[in-house]
Amino acid sequence: MYKLIAIDIDGTLMNDRKEITKEVNDAIQAAKAKGVKVVICTGRPIVGVQSIIEELKLNDEDDFVITFNGALVQNTYSKDVESQITLSYDDLKDIYELGLKIGSPLHYFDTEHLYTPHRVINEYTIHEAHINQMPLHYLPIDEVPEDMLIPKVMFIDEPDRLNTSIANIPESFWEKYTFVKSTPFFLEILDPRVSKGNAVKQLAEKLGIKREEVICMGDGENDLSMIEYAGCGVAMANAVSVVKEAAQFHTLSNNEHGVAYAIEKLVLNN
Secondary structure, eight states, X not given: OOOEEEEOTBTTTBOTTSOOOHHHHHHHHHHHHTTOEEEEEOSSOGGGSHHHHHHTTOOSTTOEEEEGGXXXXXXXXXXXXXXXXXXXXXXXXXXXXXXHHHTOOXXXXXXXXXXXXXXXXXXXXXXXXXXXXXXXXXXXXXXXXTTOOBOOEEEEXXXXXXXXXXXXXXXXXXXXXXXXXXXXXXXXXXXXXXXXHHHHHHHHHHTTOOGGGEEEEEOSGGGHHHHHHSSEEEEOTTOOHHHHHHOSEEOOOGGGTHHHHHHIIIIITO
């Protein structure tokens, strides 16, 4: 019997209109009623998931959420932080200087705000702030407090230009950080210990849940680590090929209530 379901948001939980359908919500509530732990596991910041947690009623005393692609694991009821792994100010400076060399703009986060070091704000930074309903600030790198906790930095650009930038990242940076391409226009940069898979593993162990009792659902490259960790990795029909190849179960697309279909087949009908 499965005891924990970790679900990505964009392209998985939500349809392309950024809605959680009634079918998906009903299936999640039915899984909860059966005693299954449901955990949102997303690249979004914590402030960008609060309304979703409330909508899905995932804020009981023993409920958790995984955000920033695994950099932050937090209790949704008490707000206590279970795990937080951040980049340093020196990391931010090095990544910014790399961005200047390869011609890629960036933005960066603390737990509650989004920052840009660029006077001309990139359209994808505005998009990020809007999607997550997150305050956006202009803050040059040399004015960043050295004790700021930085869950992640993101290179942002048109897909073709971003791909060119990625190809020019030196090997030393690939060895030093975790890079995750979460969309064609976002490359996320995190501490090397951070991944969705590591966060789900840590949380499952805390809850006394075995790997084979875990379902993870996703569609993007940043979901691959948790798909590989799970006892049952679930790929959306709209998932990238590497996620489909790693998954044990293929469901319908995010526009066809794919999360609901997977829960019904794997949890509710067993």
